[in-house]
Amino acid sequence: MKLKNNKYLKPFKNIFLLISVVFVVWMLFFDANSWLIHHELNSEIEDLEDEKEYYRKEIEKDKADLKKLSTEEGMEKFAREEYYMKRENEEIFIIEYEDSLKTENDD
Template sequence: MKRFYEKVPRIFKNFYFLSALFFLIWMLFFDSNDIITQIKLGHKQAELENAKEFYEHKIVEVKNDREALLNNKELLEKLAREKYLMKKESEDLYIIVEEE
């Protein structure tokens, strides 16, 4: 009857194979840069890049709105009346809220 050690395939007895296998398992699961962490960081990076793109678009939009407001007095007055509820001294302001 063969002993257990004799039944093990020869490749599993090789020191270099065992070292490489240990290194691979260590790097995939136990290291601070393991594969799970790398996947999470990849998802986080994609989210941050999407947010960056969104905010860059918003910055351009705000700059365009600012330029329009600085160059057009009527648009500035309209914004002040609608958004900030400002009025002239001789006017009365009524706010109508529609119920749904």
């Protein structure tokens, strides 16, 4: 079997094809601007866009809460629910259900 006439090695004798294959492999995997790095950066951009949208929704929700707290009734409701504040001559009864209590197993 002669190496000169091997049909499998014939394409690799063309220097332009060989350089082109090396160039494509280099650009896809080894270069600073490779496809792999672009893929990682694109997925990171998508994650950041999702995070940005989440924070936009949180900002809108906080604006709505601030709007509620800007009224006298909203402020009183918040103080009563969160800090158990009361008016004079008023009693508050806090009812806790067994499933809402924290136990040692809850972390």
